[in-house]
Amino acid sequence: MSSLVPAGGGEGPLARCSHCGVTAVGPCARCRSPVCGDCCELTEGGATTFAVCLRCARKGGTSLAPGWVGLLGWLALVMAGCVGVGVLLALLRR
Numbered sequence: 001m002s003s004l005v006p007a008g009g010g011e012g013p014l015a016r017c018s019h020c021g022v023t024a025v026g027p028c029a030r031c032r033s034p035v036c037g038d039c040c041e042l043t044e045g046g047a048t049t050f051a052v053c054l055r056c057a058r059k060g061g062t063s064l065a066p067g068w069v070g071l072l073g074w075l076a077l078v079m080a081g082c083v084g085v086g087v088l089l090a091l092l093r094r
């Protein structure tokens with residue numbers, strides 16, 4: 001015996017905004033949770049416009065954090081490490 005009754009909550013194909021509950025216009029570009037037009041901020045990521053939910057926008061800005069941001073952060077971390085080691089060596093030599 002097999003029944004093809006979907007196990008979903010019966011919400012239909014339209015997703016609800018995870019913030020206010022109205023019909024969502026699309027998923028957040030970051031966390032993929034559905035958001036409505038009022039609960040997202042549009043951000044331009046190059047040629048495309050992304051919708052980022054307000055929660056993600058508050059967390060890390062509306063940018064999609066492209067690779068070079070992570071690279072810059074990584075470089076800053078490495079430089080900070082080098083400076084720290086340099087300071088340590090200078091202190092040890094004294």
Ligand SMILES: [Zn+2]
Nearest residue numbers: 017020036039
């Ligand atoms: Zn909403």
Ligand SMILES: [Zn+2]
Nearest residue numbers: 028031053056
């Ligand atoms: Zn989000």
